[in-house]
Amino acid sequence: MEARTLRFEAALLSMDRVLCRSLLQEAMGEERQLEGIEHLLGPALAHIGDRWEAGELALTQVYMGGRICEDLLADLCPTSSTPVAGGPRIGVGVLLDQHQLGKRIVASSLRSCGFQVLDYGQGLEPLELARLARKDQVPILMVSVLMLNSALRLRELREALGEGPERPRLVVGGAPFRFNPRLWQEVGADAVGQTGVDAVAIAQRLLEESCAP
Numbered sequence: 001m002e003a004r005t006l007r008f009e010a011a012l013l014s015m016d017r018v019l020c021r022s023l024l025q026e027a028m029g030e031e032r033q034l035e036g037i038e039h040l041l042g043p044a045l046a047h048i049g050d051r052w053e054a055g056e057l058a059l060t061q062v063y064m065g066g067r068i069c070e071d072l073l074a075d076l077c078p079t080s081s082t083p084v085a086g087g088p089r090i091g092v093g094v095l096l097d098q099h100q101l102g103k104r105i106v107a108s109s110l111r112s113c114g115f116q117v118l119d120y121g122q123g124l125e126p127l128e129l130a131r132l133a134r135k136d137q138v139p140i141l142m143v144s145v146l147m148l149n150s151a152l153r154l155r156e157l158r159e160a161l162g163e164g165p166e167r168p169r170l171v172v173g174g175a176p177f178r179f180n181p182r183l184w185q186e187v188g189a190d191a192v193g194q195t196g197v198d199a200v201a202i203a204q205r206l207l208e209e210s211c212a213p
């Protein structure tokens with residue numbers, strides 16, 4: 001890992017919010033803002049997760065790390081920073097689990113590129129999420145899942161979205177798809193992405209495809 005990522009991880013674990021914030025701002029200044037956040041926060045939290053799994057860290061440390069990142073994101077990339085009237089609409093949500101940082105970054109990336117984001121929240125049941133997406137007639141539904149059990153329930157969501165050209169296209173992302181690169185196809189998704197930048201590129205591609213004669 002890069003030196004700054006290691007420093008960020010250490011600052012998260014010692015709950016040094018001031019240092020976390022300044023490292024994040026530094027990273028945001030060097031790259032396009034959200035990409036800077038992704039490059040620092042993603043690997044640091046993934047490493048904290050691995051260390052928790054290996055028994056080196058307590059769950060409370062994971063919790064506090066996540067909490068600090070949540071507060072920093074709320075502060076540095078507010079949810080409604082760029083409301084765009086008339087842009088293509090995209091639904092986003094977290095299926096079943098409570099890991100919401102990825103969804104937040106994906107939503108901010110989409111908003112910053114002119115999409116109207118309908119944020120359905122987290123901890124959603126498959127049928128409920130499908131109902132919301134169909135009611136709003138979003139052409140694309142982006143779903144974040146961080147736990148394998150939640151990822152496997154994407155099949156139910158995909159089924160409930162229905163068939164035909166009008167059904168929302170299902171785009172997925174999150175840790176289980178990094179661990180198993182074929183999982184997105186197994187659950188019936190239309191596309192998978194690893195970052196907020198991917199989310200934007202996929203949305204543009206799917207919308208172009210749907211307009212093609």
Ligand code: B12
Binds near residue numbers: 050196
């Ligand atoms: C922080 C964290 C928590 C925090 C969450 C805080 C919060 N408010 O979100 C807390 C402490 C609450 C938590 C709880 C739990 N966690 Co947890 N957690 C993590 C951790 C360390 C980091 C996740 C994170 O926020 N990463 C940073 C964000 C920015 O990254 P991201 O979500 O991956 O999103 C990026 C990309 O994936 C992508 N992306 C994400 N979604 C989408 C969607 C689309 C459409 C696209 C295009 C892209 C995209 O773009 C994002 C931005 O770059 C992960 C480790 C890991 N490797 O992910 C474990 C992890 C996900 N947790 C895990 C577990 C087991 C749990 C608990 C069950 C622990 C417990 N015993 O209680 C609970 C479950 C809670 C629940 N019901 O949901 C396991 C899951 C394992 C599995 N096989 O399912 C992991 C993988 C840790 C591990 N190595 O074992 N967790």
